Amino acid sequence: MTKYKIGITIISLSIVLFILLFKKAFYQKITLVDWKELSSEDFKGLVKPFSKYDATIYYDIIVNYDSIPGKYISKAVQKDKLSWMKNSAKNSISLMRHEQYHFNIAEYYSRVLNRLITNMDSKYKFEVQYKLDSIRNKNDKMQTQYDDETNHNLNEKEQNNWERRIDSLLKKESNNQEYTHDLLNKHNYKKKWVNLINNDSISGKIELYISNHNDTIWNQYKLSFNKETDSLKSLFLPIGNIQIKKEV
DSSP, X not given: OHHHHHHHHHHHHHHHHHHHHHHHHHHSOOOEEESSOOOGGGOOSOOOTTXXXXXXXXXXXXXXXXXXXXXXXXEEEEETTTOEEOGGGTTOHHHHHHHHHHHHHHHHHHHHHHHHHTTOOGGGHHHHHHHHHHHHHHHHHHHHHHHHHHTXXXXXXXXXXXXXXXXXXXXXXXXOOOOXXXXXXXXXXXXXXXXXXXXXXXXXXXXXXXXXXXXXXXXXXXXXXXXXXXXGGOBSOOOEEEEEEEEO
């Protein structure tokens, strides 16, 4: 009886420990990784206990208003601290390709959204949000179909078919979109925040991009009351995001 109680206690403590570690990993600071070719090093999250899958990728499609070109811009990102991969699967080329194409689907839909919102300025915020929601639904449906038809990467023939399909879609929606950070790198601008107002209850700051020749671009302005950002009086704030995960 004593051994039985000890065994139950050990199992209970193990479960509690797993939960605490998982919660710690979930709430740690997340880095958003721009769309790229992934590696196992990009899966930095704690492996989900008792999962039948070998990996999980978390990705977003985010939309921001960029005041330099004066328009909304969408892009696909991966959340590295939430995405995880079992150690036993980190050398699997086929698994990594399957995860990559989940990310590629998100990138495809971010390009579709960019085409739809390319001429919209800040006054079209609600319309952009509506299109973002629509893209969310289409993206989610394709992601589910991708997993179903490839049987989570177990059907090699269908995996190859899907890769060709997604490659074709990406090529069709290829664009020459330049993000602000690309412009800064190309023209050697440096980012600097300047405080305009700073007291106990109100603070305001402006973000400037300054070149080597002191050419200056004003990018965004943030006004805060009691440390809470006033979004109505601030510019260049995210209007929304999609958070989706896929298990394989």
